[in-house]
Amino acid sequence: MIRVKKIEILEFRGIRKLVIDFKNQNFAICGRNGTGKSGVVDALEFALTGNISRLSGSGTGGISLKDHAPHVDSRNDPDKARIILTISIPSLNKDVVIERTVKDPSNPKITPSNPDILKILNEVATHPEFALSRRELIKYAISAPGDRAKEVQALLRLDKVEDLRTVLQKIANANKKEVPPLKREKDDAQKQLLLALEITEFNQAKLLEAVNVRRTVLDLGAIITLTPTTSLRDGLAAGASKIIHIPKVQALADIKKLRDLISSITSAETATQLLALREKLNTLNSDPAILAGVTREKFLRSAIQLVDAESCPVCDTAWNPAELKQLIEGKLKTFDAATAKRAEIEKELEPFSENLQELHVALTSVEGYGALLKPVIDTKEIKNFKGVIQKKKGHIQSFLPLPETMSAIDTYSVIPESVIGLVDAIEKAVTAIPDPTKQDAARDYLTISQERLEAYRAISLRHKQAEERAELTTKVFDTYAKVTTEFLNGIYKEVEKDFTELYRFINKDDEGGFTAQLTPSIGKLGFNVDFYGRGYFPPGAYHSEGHQDGMGLCLYLALMKHLLGKAFTFAVLDDVLMSVDSGHRREVCNLLKEKFPDTQFILTTHDEVWLKHMKTAGLIPNTSSMYFKKWDVDHGPSEWNDRNIWDEIDEDIKNNDIHSAASLLRHYLEFVSSEICHRLRAKVEFRGDAQFQLGDLLPPATSQFSKLLGEGEKAATSWGKTAEAAAIKKRKDDFDALVTQSQLENWQTNSAIHYNQWMNLGASDFAPVVSVFRKLIESFFCVEANCVALFHVVPERGQRESLKCACGTININLQKKP
Amino acid sequence: MSSEKPLTNEVQDVPQKIFEKFLEELKNVEVSSDVVDRLKVVILSEDTPSEQTLKTALFSDTQSL
Numbered sequence: 116m117i118r119v120k121k122i123e124i125l126e127f128r129g130i131r132k133l134v135i136d137f138k139n140q141n142f143a144i145c146g147r148n149g150t151g152k153s154g155v156v157d158a159l160e161f162a163l164t165g166n167i168s169r170l171s172g173s174g175t176g177g178i179s180l181k182d183h184a185p186h187v188d189s190r191n192d193p194d195k196a197r198i199i200l201t202i203s204i205p206s207l208n209k210d211v212v213i214e215r216t217v218k219d220p221s222n223p224k225i226t227p228s229n230p231d232i233l234k235i236l237n238e239v240a241t242h243p244e245f246a247l248s249r250r251e252l253i254k255y256a257i258s259a260p261g262d263r264a265k266e267v268q269a270l271l272r273l274d275k276v277e278d279l280r281t282v283l284q285k286i287a288n289a290n291k292k293e294v295p296p297l298k299r300e301k302d303d304a305q306k307q308l309l310l311a312l313e314i315t316e317f318n319q320a321k322l323l324e325a326v327n328v329r330r331t332v333l334d335l336g337a338i339i340t341l342t343p344t345t346s347l348r349d350g351l352a353a354g355a356s357k358i359i360h361i362p363k364v365q366a367l368a369d370i371k372k373l374r375d376l377i378s379s380i381t382s383a384e385t386a387t388q389l390l391a392l393r394e395k396l397n398t399l400n401s402d403p404a405i406l407a408g409v410t411r412e413k414f415l416r417s418a419i420q421l422v423d424a425e426s427c428p429v430c431d432t433a434w435n436p437a438e439l440k441q442l443i444e445g446k447l448k449t450f451d452a453a454t455a456k457r458a459e460i461e462k463e464l465e466p467f468s469e470n471l472q473e474l475h476v477a478l479t480s481v482e483g484y485g486a487l488l489k490p491v492i493d494t495k496e497i498k499n500f501k502g503v504i505q506k507k508k509g510h511i512q513s514f515l516p517l518p519e520t521m522s523a524i525d526t527y528s529v530i531p532e533s534v535i536g537l538v539d540a541i542e543k544a545v546t547a548i549p550d551p552t553k554q555d556a557a558r559d560y561l562t563i564s565q566e567r568l569e570a571y572r573a574i575s576l577r578h579k580q581a582e583e584r585a586e587l588t589t590k591v592f593d594t595y596a597k598v599t600t601e602f603l604n605g606i607y608k609e610v611e612k613d614f615t616e617l618y619r620f621i622n623k624d625d626e627g628g629f630t631a632q633l634t635p636s637i638g639k640l641g642f643n644v645d646f647y648g649r650g651y652f653p654p655g656a657y658h659s660e661g662h663q664d665g666m667g668l669c670l671y672l673a674l675m676k677h678l679l680g681k682a683f684t685f686a687v688l689d690d691v692l693m694s695v696d697s698g699h700r701r702e703v704c705n706l707l708k709e710k711f712p713d714t715q716f717i718l719t720t721h722d723e724v725w726l727k728h729m730k731t732a733g734l735i736p737n738t739s740s741m742y743f744k745k746w747d748v749d750h751g752p753s754e755w756n757d758r759n760i761w762d763e764i765d766e767d768i769k770n771n772d773i774h775s776a777a778s779l780l781r782h783y784l785e786f787v788s789s790e791i792c793h794r795l796r797a798k799v800e801f802r803g804d805a806q807f808q809l810g811d812l813l814p815p816a817t818s819q820f821s822k823l824l825g826e827g828e829k830a831a832t833s834w835g836k837t838a839e840a841a842a843i844k845k846r847k848d849d850f851d852a853l854v855t856q857s858q859l860e861n862w863q864t865n866s867a868i869h870y871n872q873w874m875n876l877g878a879s880d881f882a883p884v885v886s887v888f889r890k891l892i893e894s895f896f897c898v899e900a901n902c903v904a905l906f907h908v909v910p911e912r913g914q915r916e917s918l919k920c921a922c923g924t925i926n927i928n929l930q931k932k933p
Numbered sequence: 934m935s936s937e938k939p940l941t942n943e944v945q946d947v948p949q950k951i952f953e954k955f956l957e958e959l960k961n962v963e964v965s966s967d968v969v970d971r972l973k974v975v976i977l978s979e980d981t982p983s984e985q986t987l988k989t990a991l992f993s994d995t996q997s998l
Contacts, residue, residue: 271947272946272947272948273947273948275948275980275981276947276948276951276952278981279952279976279982282982282983282984282987283987285984286984286987286988286991584991584992587964587968587991588991590959590962590963590964591959591964591972591991594955594958594959594962594964595955597958598951598954598955598958599951599955602947602950602951602954606947678947
């Protein structure tokens with residue numbers, strides 16, 4: 116996507132005015148905590164995205180970009196707080212300047228501007244993860260699986276995928292829920308139709324046979340085929356389509372049906388069944404443990420139905436439906452015994468609630484006849500009883516609270532005398548109605564049957580449509596879930612492979628066979644790593660903090676590589692990897708340099724030695740760094756570009772601060788000697804406590820370098836490369852002369868020139884010492900401006916083959932002609 | 934890196950790729966092409982498709998809820 120060339124920061128965060136020339140290459144900013152490094156990271160993020168994550172994430176209540184991004188003295192003038200960032204876009208071969216103010220963060224001035232440039236800048240703006248801090252890095256490695264999944268999903272922009280999944284699942288669930296009530300309604304309508312048709316089996320032949328008997332009575336032609344639009348009363352006069360009198364035969368059949376139901380409900384057999392059921396309910400109700408389990412299980416089952424929405428239906432608190440569902444399902448597993456018990460009793464209760472529904476339908480039919488009788492029979496008691504039946508049915512279906520279900524079972528067979536009396540009265544009045552003629556009975560039969568057939572057809576259609584909708588939405592959701600799972604599994608497999616490779620690279624000394632497992636599941640991303648072949652464990656279980664830091668970085672890099680591919684051209688690593696030890700830091704530098712050669716890294720660190728590692732490893736060119744020495748609110752960070760240790764020592768000498776100059780020289784020489792010994796494979800007297808002093812390191816370093824140059828000269832001579840041999844010899848002679856000048860060999864015998872005594876020297880005596888050591892140390896570095904890295908022996912182990920620098924300008928063969 | 938998949942210059946739009954694969958897969962599970970076409974318009978053009986627009990896309994040739 117982009118690389119950064121230059122940034123100008125004005126009145127922003129802790130910075131008053133600062134210009135940094137990144138030179139389009141890797142760059143490091145070093146400074147103690149509180150010296151303003153993060154202000155630069157914030158400025159980069161703000162210039163590219165219009166936002167500052169650390170001012171807008173969780174836990175930043177009361178802090179806002181507009182109020183707190185400007186320098187504290189310019190907080191009332193956000194227009195002054197501005198960033199001018201010059202970037203290059205390699206794919207377009209263009210340089211672009213972005214100028215953004217805190218006053219109007221959404222409308223940066225972009226020069227030049229065209230759709231191609233804007234497209235790329237928009238892509239950058241949607242990827243604030245180009246900046247990674249240690250806090251964020253840890254989130255990838257050792258956070259809980261649910262949190263990690265969120266972070267990774269956010270990085271891969273999967274929020275939209277999850278949003279769509281939630282809505283599709285909600286639609287599928289809602290449509291599935293619509294089917295069962297419609298099925299029950301359809302079954303009821305069918306029963307009513309059969310009752311009117313006076314048949315017991317629902318099929319076309321039986322139906323037409325019964326209907327055609329009545330049609331023959333009325334001299335109407337027989338119906339041969341039943342189609343969805345067939346009218347059973349086809350041929351009857353239109354005016355007779357509504358019954359305004361009581362169809363005696365049908366009414367008596369409906370009353371008989373009601374009486375049969377009442378007999379069944381009040382029978383001795385039912386009483387026995389109810390007693391057995393009541394026993395089971397009693398047992399359940401008297402065991403507090405099982406009862407609590409059943410209660411909680413039922414509650415959790417209801418909850419799982421409600422978590423389709425994005426927020427709690429009670430308090431509107433936002434939640435993650437997938438995560439919550441998984442949590443509830445986990446809890447439900449602990450109620451297995453209660454679940455089995457409840458399911459068994461609920462199954463036995465089902466026929467009882469179905470019977471109550473049938474009783475309700477039958478009472479409704481008979482209730483209707485009361486209003487048609489002359490004189491009218493008041494059926495208020497039936498209406499009230501129907502209300503009671505609905506309540507009982509509801510209690511039985513709900514199952515909980517148990518006392519209500521038990522009460523419904525206790526009163527299940529109770530039919531009020533007043534209702535029985537009304538049924539008797541209606542039956543008596545209907546019986547008293549003169550018998551209809553055969554023709555009238557046939558006409559009533561066809562009319563009522565047609566009415567009920569139409570009702571059945573209507574509910575059948577609704578049921579069929581609901582089933583189709585449920586099937587479609589389930590199919591759509593299942594397909595979405597399958598595609599998403601397969602796709603994400605594929606991504607995670609690739610990331611897992613890349614992560615393993617990267618981590619092995621930085622830990623090849625002790626974890627060369629390392630492997631890892633990224634395991635996605637609904638709403639979670641498990642992450643287990645191999646611990647020295649002893650099994651897979653979470654990263655935080657056994658690995659050291661330093662290794663965990665390394666894992667976080669490697670997982671981040673693997674994800675970015677997958678997400679951005681070749682467009683991963685820019686990243687800011689803000690004080691990450693502080694826990695990584697020096698040996699592995701070198702490998703981290705090599706990792707960034709070798710595996711991501713096209714990515715520009717802007718690194719911040721509060722550790723000067725870490726910066727030195729970056730430089731000597733060739734990750735950061737010597738001229739591409741900046742030190743923040745101190746910070747104060749009035750001036751912001753005080754810094755100087757490309758801090759040169761020698762300039763600082765000279766400055767101290769000039770100020771006659773020999774103590775500081777000597778201390779700085781000694782510490783730097785200790786650090787750089789250690790690096791030289793490592794890179795030249797020098798033999799250093801081993802110390803178990805690793806407390807090497809300058810005297811332990813510098814002599815082996817110079818001795819090894821001289822020896823290697825000698826070997827190089829001999830090798831060149833053996834191959835007949837006379838000029839090359841002469842050049843190497845000159846380099847060796849010059850170097851040996853510098854060693855002599857430094858009087859290194861005399862340290863042990865002459866305390867007057869020992870480094871411990873440097874701070875007792877005067878300025879005029881110390882300056883030449885510094886000058887010699889400067890020349891001596893610079894001899895170990897490549898002089899090319901773009902390299903300035905330490906020479907190193909290749910390979911790192913085994914037979915020495917060559918002495919090289921990072922850029923390849925120096926490449927001295929160490930192997931003689933056989 | 935030794936990953937078999939070559940790096941591309943394109944930034945991966947994971948959601949877009951998932952949506953496209955999903956719409957393609959719907960045809961294989963016998964969802965009508967009309968429904969797929971309507972879903973395509975909603976899912977690929979709207980930033981966050983609402984429940985109602987998705988329902989309309991799913992049911993407008995049968996019966997709305």
